[in-house]
Structure formats: structure tokens, C-alpha cells
Amino acid sequence: MHENKPPVDWDRLEAKPEFRALLGRKARFIIKATIFFMAYYLALPILVGYAPELMKTKVFGEVNIAYLFALSQFFMAWIMAFVYVRVASRWDREAAAVIADVK
């Protein structure tokens, strides 16, 4: 596909300060986000398993904490996806700038 282009100097690209900074920001975001969603998600089975009486507490009518917490997971997932897409499109622009001179 790109046989007739000069070989890409991957090490030079990887060492670019802008690229290093981008990787750092990406890593920090992904690690924080992963810790958050895993903790939020695993809190559900842990609470259901170890504090069943608390989870059975009714909030509206027959609807209990367990169900509301489970439902909140869907919104957590959607919000997280929304936030990720926003930051990732910024990363896209920064990544495009890094490789602009070899394209």
C-alpha cells in the first residue's frame, strides 16, 4: 500500500514531545476512567452480595435501591461513553498533528 513511500521513522515520531504528552494524557484519562467504572460497577454485585438488606430498602413504592442502582449503571455507562468520545476527538486532532509531516 505504501511501498513507494520512504520508510516511516517510528522512533522519531514516538519520541516527539507532543506525542509523549498526548500518550501521557490518554493514559491518565483511561486509567482514572477504568478505575472509576470498575469500582462503580463492582460495587453493585458486592453490595447485593454482602448488604442485601440495605439493597432491599424501598425508595419509590416497590422500587428498591438494588433496582435503582442497577439502572444507574446504564446511565453511568452512557455518560462515560459520551465523555470519552468528547476527549477522544480532541486526541484525534492532536494525533493527526503528530503525523502530519509523514502523511
Add this chain to the structure above:
Amino acid sequence: MTISLIMFIGFVALTLLITFWAAKRNTGASAYFAAGRSITGWQNGLAVAGDYMSAASFLGISGMICFYGYDGFMYSVGFLVAYITVLLIVAEPLRNAGKYTMADLLAYRLSPRPVRAMASLSTLTVSTFYMIAQMVGAGVIIERLIGLPFAPAVIGVGVLMLVYVVFGGMLATTWVQIIKALLLMAGAILLSYLVLQYHDFSLAGFFDAVSKADYAGTAEPKNLLEPGLKFGVAVAGPWGPLDLVSLGLGLVLGTAGLPHILVRFYTVPDAKTARSSVVWAMAIIGVFYIMTTFFGFGAATILKKALIVTETGANNPNMVAPILAQVLGGELFFAFISAVAFATILAVVAGLTMSASASFAHDFYSNVIHHGKENRPGAEVKVARITAFVVGAVSIAIAIFLGPGVNAAFLVGLAFAVAASANLPVIIFSVFWKRFNTTGAVAGLVTGLVSAIALILLSPNGVFGKAGAVFPLENPGIVSIPLGFLAAYLGTILTPRDLEAEAKFSELTVRAHTGLGAEKASKH
């Protein structure tokens, strides 16, 4: 019965037309394995959702919620949250650095032959377990719906599936998946609407009825909204709650290692589209699994136990959704839901066969046997077609051998556990850890694969039954996933540094994070 048959035939005719259309566009490996990278974000999102909302989730979860209430709903939650793992960690680097299979990513900087051989073994294992589960489900449902006996039903599904895969490749498989996802969503929305209508559109009234449901067949009514009807009962003692955590881990980390989901990210032109397709999939899957509240719990409030029995007299949780459709919407709706269930199985099985055969042809045949020096054009596609045929035939044979009685959830659980324990650690380490080497990858794949399978065999669902179980949990994830990570880590640090792999890490990093050099969409 006749309406069902007409709908079945209609669906089959439609999908065969798609396959015929796709077959004319199959020119070369990229077209066959990756639909020419021409799929757009929303299309792939629907296809990912379609691959995911399998018979096990549509039929299985409705049944699980109807029988066990809230505990069944826990699956719905895990199935959606899992996509954050896919979105944040797996989808984009995979699309940027890979070509057709998960192993492309691993082989980038690691020694290709051992890594590809192991990755293709793990892919084949996961796909086959998943597929047998779907085949058994198909057999049971078709047996009940159109009266075809189990064995011919399974063979029929297998043959149709092979037609899509062998002739249509990834393009046909994707479109079958998209149509099926739309039909399934339409069916689920209508079913939820009918359940709410039954309860006079009062959410309070609906939840009141759920809390007093007497469906579960016990002497006194149970509050299905309360947790603890399934988990903590099946596994007694101190292990009960831990089993739930283990299940959660397996669900949330397994999806990101499922081969038929991973290959979907090669059908799109770039990483941005891969990301947007995950978001589309999350929207669709999320709405679908929230609706399981209505048809799962709804079935518990509306159906009477006597309705949900199979020919053998046993309660079959897989039939809850179609029977609910029949009670609320009559024969026509029953036929529609049944045809959708059939379409679901067909499409998921086609997706699985596609990922298994791509992995065998691309990883094993071309790169392990032929050292990646494939010079006969078209040979890889030809091998993939033959593999699809063999994988299909083997799964049909095993499904028929195991018979309608085998627990489909057990097989799907195996697939998830293997995917989370074997595939995910090596994907993560190869993208994010410079020091990672070939020994680590092979150790991770082998340990994850073997420990997940061994723990399930030793579990209460396994070979020794509940009484003789050596491993107390039903779900192996909490042990086998850390083992997979640990083995990949130890395998790496206990063996000498692989300077070549570390040198190529720069290349992989730049590719994975910028998309430089990734194969773009081909023009048809």
C-alpha cells in the same frame, strides 16, 4: 404455525438475497474478511449489537428475569457496562494496528508463530463453545416453533449459516446482523409496550405487580425486585456473594476478548469509526437491556407457570419471550418474535463462524504454516471457506451429540471466562507495556485458557456436580482472570528482555494511537 413458517421463509429469502449481493462484491481477502473496511459507524454499531444480543441474551435473559427476578437483571447490567472496557481499551488500538484478527495486534512486535498459533487456538475455543450453545438453543426453539425435530433443526441452521459465511463473507454477515438487530429492537419495543399496556401504562402498578409475582411457582408470592433469588442460593455459604462478583468480572472483561466482537472493528475504515460504532452499539444494547425490565419482569406478572413448559414437561426459560408475545399479541406477534429469535441465532452463529475461520485461515494457515509468505492470491479466503465448513460441521455434530438437554448458559459462561482470562490480558499488555514479550503472551494465553476451562470443569456445574465440586464458585473469573494477567506478567519478567519486541513497541504505539499506516476502506 403456518404464519411462523411464512415469516421464517421470508427472513431466509431476504438474507439469501443479501448474501447473493455480497458475494458479487467479494474480491480479495480484505473484502471477504473485513467487508472491504467499508462499514460505517452506525452500521457497525448495529452489527456489534446484533452479534451481542444473541439467543442467550434475548431469550436467556428474559427467562432468567422471569424465573429469578432481579438476579437475572444483573446480567443485563454487566452486558452493557462491558462495552466501556471495549470502548476505552480495545477498539481503537485494535483497528489501528490490526488487519483481520486479534492476533495481528499481538504479532506486530512479538514472535508471530507461537503467538498466532496460541491466539488462534483460543479464538477457536471461545467461538466453538459459544457456537455450540447457540446451536443447542436453535435446535430447542425450532423444535418447539415449527415442530422440526432437534437434529434436523440444528443441521438446517448450520447449513444456512454456512451459506452466508462461505459465499457472502463478512459483508453478508454484517448485513444479516444489522437487519436482525433492527427486527429484534422492533420486537422488544413492541413487547415492552404490550406489557405496559397490560398494566394500564402505570409504572407504579407494574412494579407493584412485580413485587407480588407468584410466577416462580412457589407456594407464596415472591418479590422479584429483591436480589438473592438465584445467586447466594445456588452457591451456599460464604462463597455465594463472591460468585456474583466473579460473574460480574467475567461479563465486564470477557466481552473485550470475544473474537466475534473483536473482528467487527476491522470492518470499519478507521479508529474513529470503530469508536463511534461502540457508542452506537452501547446506545442500542443499553436500551434493549433496560427493556428486559419490561418483558422479563412482565412475563413474571402476566404468564402462568403452566404456559412455559416444553414437550418434555420441564420449564424452559428460553421460551418465556415468545410465549409472552403469543399471550399479549396473538399468533402473528408470536410468529414475528419466533422468526426474530431464529434470525438472531442464525446471525450470531454466522458471526462466530466468520471469526473462527478468519483466525484459522489468516493466523494458522497463512502465518504459522506458511510463515506469512503467502504468494498464491486467494488461498487464504479459500482456506477460510473450508474452515468455516469444518467448524460449522463440527459444531453441528457436537450440538447434536450433546442434545437439547445441555445447559447453554454453561457453554456461554465458558466462552466469556476464556475470553476474559486468555485474550484480554495479552491484548492490554501488548498495547500498553513495552517490556512485554513472546513468552509472556504465550504464558498468558495458555494459563487463561487452561485455568478458565479447568475451574469450570471443577465447579458445581462441572464434571463432579454440585456435591463433588472442587472449586466452589460457578464463575471462574475472579480466579482465572488474575491468573491470566499474572502468567503474562511473570512469563515476561522471568525471561530475558526481547529487544526486538521493545524496539518495535515505538512503531506499534505510533500506529495504535495515530492510525498511521492502517489499511483504509477499499473502493468497491
